[in-house]
Amino acid sequence: MDKAHIPKVSFVRKLKTVATFTRLNTKRFFRDRLAIFFGILFPLIFLFVFGSISKGGGKLSFKVAILNDSKSSYSTTFINQLKSSKLYKIDSTVSNLNQAENKMSKSQLDGVIYLNKDFGVFEKGNNYPSGQVEVIYTQNQVTSGQTIASVLNQSLSGINSKFVTTKTPFVVTQNQLNRKSLTTFDYTFAGLLGFSIIGIGIFGPVNVFPELKKQGILRRLHTTPIAVWQYFLSTMFSQSIIGIVSIAIQFIIAILVFNLKVVGNYLEIITFLVLSIFMVLGIGLAIGGWAKNDRQAAPLSNIIVFPMLFLSGTFFPRFQMPQYLQAVTNYLPLTPVIDGMRLLTTEGKHLTQIMPEIGLILIWMVVIYFIAFKVFRWE
Amino acid sequence: MSDNILKVKNLKKTYNNKLAVDGISFEVKKGEIFGILGPNGAGKTTTLEMIETLRPIDSGTITVDGIDVQKYPDAVKQIIGVQPQTAAFQDKQKLSEIIELFASAYGEKVDAKKFLDEVNLGEKINSYAEDLSGGQRQRLSIATAIVHNPRVFFLDEPTTGLDPQARRNLWDLIKEIRDKGVTVIMTTHYLDEAEILCDRVAIMDKGKIIALDSPANLIKTLLKKGFKKEQKVEQANLDDVFIDLTGKGLRD
Numbered sequence: 001m002d003k004a005h006i007p008k009v010s011f012v013r014k015l016k017t018v019a020t021f022t023r024l025n026t027k028r029f030f031r032d033r034l035a036i037f038f039g040i041l042f043p044l045i046f047l048f049v050f051g052s053i054s055k056g057g058g059k060l061s062f063k064v065a066i067l068n069d070s071k072s073s074y075s076t077t078f079i080n081q082l083k084s085s086k087l088y089k090i091d092s093t094v095s096n097l098n099q100a101e102n103k104m105s106k107s108q109l110d111g112v113i114y115l116n117k118d119f120g121v122f123e124k125g126n127n128y129p130s131g132q133v134e135v136i137y138t139q140n141q142v143t144s145g146q147t148i149a150s151v152l153n154q155s156l157s158g159i160n161s162k163f164v165t166t167k168t169p170f171v172v173t174q175n176q177l178n179r180k181s182l183t184t185f186d187y188t189f190a191g192l193l194g195f196s197i198i199g200i201g202i203f204g205p206v207n208v209f210p211e212l213k214k215q216g217i218l219r220r221l222h223t224t225p226i227a228v229w230q231y232f233l234s235t236m237f238s239q240s241i242i243g244i245v246s247i248a249i250q251f252i253i254a255i256l257v258f259n260l261k262v263v264g265n266y267l268e269i270i271t272f273l274v275l276s277i278f279m280v281l282g283i284g285l286a287i288g289g290w291a292k293n294d295r296q297a298a299p300l301s302n303i304i305v306f307p308m309l310f311l312s313g314t315f316f317p318r319f320q321m322p323q324y325l326q327a328v329t330n331y332l333p334l335t336p337v338i339d340g341m342r343l344l345t346t347e348g349k350h351l352t353q354i355m356p357e358i359g360l361i362l363i364w365m366v367v368i369y370f371i372a373f374k375v376f377r378w379e
Numbered sequence: 380m381s382d383n384i385l386k387v388k389n390l391k392k393t394y395n396n397k398l399a400v401d402g403i404s405f406e407v408k409k410g411e412i413f414g415i416l417g418p419n420g421a422g423k424t425t426t427l428e429m430i431e432t433l434r435p436i437d438s439g440t441i442t443v444d445g446i447d448v449q450k451y452p453d454a455v456k457q458i459i460g461v462q463p464q465t466a467a468f469q470d471k472q473k474l475s476e477i478i479e480l481f482a483s484a485y486g487e488k489v490d491a492k493k494f495l496d497e498v499n500l501g502e503k504i505n506s507y508a509e510d511l512s513g514g515q516r517q518r519l520s521i522a523t524a525i526v527h528n529p530r531v532f533f534l535d536e537p538t539t540g541l542d543p544q545a546r547r548n549l550w551d552l553i554k555e556i557r558d559k560g561v562t563v564i565m566t567t568h569y570l571d572e573a574e575i576l577c578d579r580v581a582i583m584d585k586g587k588i589i590a591l592d593s594p595a596n597l598i599k600t601l602l603k604k605g606f607k608k609e610q611k612v613e614q615a616n617l618d619d620v621f622i623d624l625t626g627k628g629l630r631d
Contacts, residue, residue, distance in 0.1 A: 005444075005445060005446070006446055006451055006454040007454050007457040007458060008454070009457065009485075009486040010486075013486040014486065016483065016486070017483045017484060017486055020479060020480065020483035021480065021483065021484075024472065024476050024479065024480050027476070028469060028471050028472050028476075031471040032470075032471050212469070215465075215467035216463060216465055216467045217467050217468065217469055219433075219463065220461075220463055220467065220523075221484060222433060223431060223433065223456065223459075223461035223463070223524075224456060224481065224484035224485055225453045225456040225457050225484065225485060225486070226484040227453075
């Protein structure tokens, strides 16, 4: 048997096969309404829900009611000052202490600012007004009540120094740094991106592969010389294209609706995104490629996905977890994805500065694809 | 040294301690239509799948056009076309794209229109596979299996579930493919189909080949043994009536 007789396909032609599969399967995705719903619209619903919850986070304000028994003109001036401050959201529907207590017991009010009848009255021999401001709060509102009191105290001492000029030995001065800190939404958004990557990388193949096997479509492909790596690679590329489209839409909405400030470089974000999708997709390829049917795929993917969702900072930030849990969850596959996304997007870091995250993703990628190739079945 | 395109020697396959294929040997000549017949569980599909490289071989050898199936499975895949029993395709994919996809799986680039015309689906080039009828889907399946000009073409029960018109159309198609020089190997449950289409047939039962010859010779041998069928000399049967009444025209 002469070797020349044995047909051989060049490596370049094999790569062209990958390109054709990528192009045709991506086209297919954008014709499939159900796939578009789960791949693109579903994450947007989460974005709106979690975005709305965390919107306004980071801005400090108190819901207070003001009860005024004083008839002095100074009390009116003082109340107007409070109203103009952004620190207080004043509930003007409350007109007596009973109503206020009722609202405080339901946590609809953080506290009450009470001015008694002597407030703002000029005492004998004084050429300036004086009086007491009382802050009323319940047992559950100690923190906010004390904060309101100390903030009021500070503004009153500002007022006092105007009336009585004395030299104060020690003062606190404020110096606002010209830099933003992270808002709750910055954490939420990175977590939601992690969630979409899971949707595209894991739920996508886990839903599709058992169906392809059931219909014998994968088996049909197996009769052709296409290799597993070619099939995997084309899936990696087409899911990345879909992921970029889906996540681009989320960025646009986050910027327009939720005031996300992107300080990172978009090219770096896309690079990191594709790397993340490649890695997470490996989990989907391993589960979907191994499972013979839905009954095997669904429970396995849930066992793997749900702990990751809750432990890697998808729905709430990891810094809220106890230390020991953070130490463990540091090494989950999704953690470096979410952390890296946040570092690049809102903290303005560069790829070269998030090498620990990239390294961890690469290590997981090797492990996951090793398993995925081992367990893949065409039928 | 024969120039037989398929050589199977002492092929064995065991499932759960049961011999599914029990040391069979046969050869297929270049350019013939070869049928593998037999009741369910006779080992037809297992034999076919081992030749197609889809199932590991327990013992024995298979060569396709001189290439060892166990040593060079990818090379064998490159020169054979396989049409599985059920023709399934991904939905939301146009016929032209399906042809392109399969051609690229073989590393080829083809004119999709030409291939679809050959199987009478030229008009459907922009349709989705899920909108085709059973017969059309079967023809599309054949088109995807011959996009790379295979030397051997395997069909597993190609006409199961098709109406008489679609069956006849498929027979013509299979003959056309053979006439282009492609060797055709098929399994079937329909003995009329085997008689009309196949140059030679192997009859399998319980994992063994119990007869192998042309349909005419097999009949002759049987008659020589003194077999007599209750004879009603009629020049037509119900099949002929059906075709006469409904015509040969394809319905889908």
